[in-house]
Structure formats: C-alpha cells, structure tokens
Amino acid sequence: MQVDPGAVLVLSAILFAIGIFGVISRRGAVVLLMGVELMLNAGNLALVAAARVTPAGGELGAMGGQVLAFLVLAVAAAEAAVGLALVIALFRHKGSVDVDLARMLRW
Amino acid sequence: MIPLAALFPLAIALPRIAFWGLAAVAVLAALGVVLHRNPVVEALFLVVVLLAVAGIYALMHAWFLAVLQVIVYAGAIVVLVTFVIMLLNLGPEARGGPGVLTVVLGALLALGLAGLVGRAAAGFGPRAAGAAWNPQFGRVAAMGKALFGAWFWPFEVVSLALLAALVGAVVVAKRRLEE
Numbered sequence: 001m002q003v004d005p006g007a008v009l010v011l012s013a014i015l016f017a018i019g020i021f022g023v024i025s026r027r028g029a030v031v032l033l034m035g036v037e038l039m040l041n042a043g044n045l046a047l048v049a050a051a052r053v054t055p056a057g058g059e060l061g062a063m064g065g066q067v068l069a070f071l072v073l074a075v076a077a078a079e080a081a082v083g084l085a086l087v088i089a090l091f092r093h094k095g096s097v098d099v100d101l102a103r104m105l106r107w
Numbered sequence: 108m109i110p111l112a113a114l115f116p117l118a119i120a121l122p123r124i125a126f127w128g129l130a131a132v133a134v135l136a137a138l139g140v141v142l143h144r145n146p147v148v149e150a151l152f153l154v155v156v157l158l159a160v161a162g163i164y165a166l167m168h169a170w171f172l173a174v175l176q177v178i179v180y181a182g183a184i185v186v187l188v189t190f191v192i193m194l195l196n197l198g199p200e201a202r203g204g205p206g207v208l209t210v211v212l213g214a215l216l217a218l219g220l221a222g223l224v225g226r227a228a229a230g231f232g233p234r235a236a237g238a239a240w241n242p243q244f245g246r247v248a249a250m251g252k253a254l255f256g257a258w259f260w261p262f263e264v265v266s267l268a269l270l271a272a273l274v275g276a277v278v279v280a281k282r283r284l285e286e
Contacts, residue, residue, distance in 0.1 A: 003126045008163065009225075011130045012224075012228075014221050014225070016220065019137070020216065020217050025210050035141065038156065041157065048172060064257075066253075067253050069172055071265050077272075080184045081276040085275070
C-alpha cells in the first residue's frame with residue numbers, strides 16, 4: 001500500500017471544491033461544463049481510492065468501485081455531448097455563451 | 108558506487124513522492140481551469156488535470172482506468188470541448204468578471220465543503236490499510252468479468268444512455284426542428 005487512500009480522498013475533496021467554485025463563479029457555459037468534469041473526476045478518484053481498500057469478493061468488492069468509475073466515465077462522455085450541444089444552441093439563439101442570458105423557458 | 112541497499116528507501120518512497128507531485132499538479136491546474144479567462148487555455152489546463160488524475164490511477168494500480176482516462180477524457184471529451192470553443196470562436200469572457208459576492212460565497216462554500224470532506228476522509232487511510240490485497244485489482248480481465256457479470260445491466264443501461272445522449276445532442280444542436 002504505497003499511496004495513502006486517505007490522501008487521495010482529501011485530494012478528491014479539493015478537486016471537487018474547485019469544480020464547484022468554477023460552476024458557481026463563472027458565466028461562460030463551456031467553463032461551467034469543465035467545472036462539472038472536474039467534479040466528476042473528483043468523484044471517480046474517491047471511488048477508486050475506496051475500491052483500493054475494499055477487500056475482494058462480492059458485487060461491491062474491489063472491482064465494484066472501478067466498474068462504477070467506468071460507468072461514471074461513460075456518463076461524463078454523454079454529459080459532455082449533450083452539454084456542448086446545449087452550448088451551441090444557446091450561442092445560436094443569443095450570440096453568446098453567457099449563461100446569464102439563458103433566462104427564458106422557450107423561444 | 109552507491110550500494111543498492113542504500114537506494115531501497117528511495118524506491119519505497121518513490122510512489123509517495125510521485126503522488127504528491129501529481130496531486131500538486133492536479134490542484135494547480137484545476138485552479139487554472141477555474142481562474143483563467145481564456146477558454147482555450149482552460150481546456151489545456153483541463154487536459155493537465157486529467158493526465159495527473161490518470162497518473163494517480165496508475166499509482167493506485169488501477170491500470171485499466173488510467174488508460175481509459177487518457178483515451179476517453181483527455182482524448183475524446185477535451186477534443187469535443189476544444190472543437191466547440193473553436194467552432195464558436197470564443198474569446199475571453201466579454202463582460203466583467205463575476206460579482207464579488209458570488210466569488211466570496213462560492214469560495215466559502217468550496218472551502219467549507221473541502222474542509223468537511225477532507226476532515227472526514229483524513230483518518231480513512233490508516234484504518235483501512237489492513238484490507239486484504241486483491242492481486243487482480245485494475246486488471247482488464249477482472250474488469251471485464253465484473254462488467255459483463257454482476258454489472259451487466261448497469262452497463263447496458265449506460266450504453267443506452269450514451270445512445271440517447273447522441274441522438275439528443277444531434278436534435279438540440281440542429282438548426283431547426285421543422286423542415
């Protein structure tokens with residue numbers, strides 16, 4: 001056990017906090033998506049660190065944590081595709097990706 | 108000549124040193140993602156974060172996830188983000204930065220969250236270090252067995268979600284629905 005899983009969890013908390021700060025404090029839709037990606041990565045890091053110290057066996061054993069991280073990876077890809085499509089739609093209608101401009105429920 | 112035995116402590120400490128280096132790189136680059144004004148530079152900082160996280164996966168012996176992280180995240184997703192940035196020709200954010208109140212409240216929330224989770228997680232390592240070591244950890248074969256065994260239905264649901272996202276992205280980004 002070379003890498004301390006507790007240290008990895010602390011790192012994951014820090015990355016998640018930075019991601020949340022990005023989502024709250026920025027206006028650009030693209031950087032908002034990047035903040036979400038940061039948070040998903042932090043969650044994955046925590047999952048792998050927890051899997052690392054889970055004994056083998058059972059559905060939620062050492063493999064379960066990694067499989068969950070794998071599924072999160074796939075969902076992140078889907079999120080990026082839909083999110084960026086929304087960014088393009090926003091830009092097409094408003095001429096900007098400032099999320100403060102998206103305040104109507106329909107056009 | 109240095110006796111090999113003298114290098115032994117260094118070899119033991121090396122993964123730890125590598126971890127702290129990668130962690131520092133990840134945190135600094137994440138701050139770069141959030142604080143820089145130019146979207147292209149932000150995307151490049153994001154690549155640095157993702158590669159550092161992949162390195163940490165590798166240090167934790169999660170080899171398959173480390174490779175996936177590089178291919179899917181640092182490869183496909185960031186390319187998509189960069190493509191959209193260039194398609195829309197985004198420059199630095201036009202209007203002045205966010206309000207002071209937003210930044211202060213956001214920073215307070217983030218710091219509080221990090222402190223809370225960090226404090227809860229800090230004692231995790233020593234307690235859990237006694238868990239039995241699984242030699243199959245991170246191997247592709249074991250991952251595949253888990254994925255197509257116990258985790259078969261979640262895997263299929265995720266693939267359906269990916270398909271739905273694909274169709275949804277095309278519909279949303281299309282110019283007009285009619286015609």
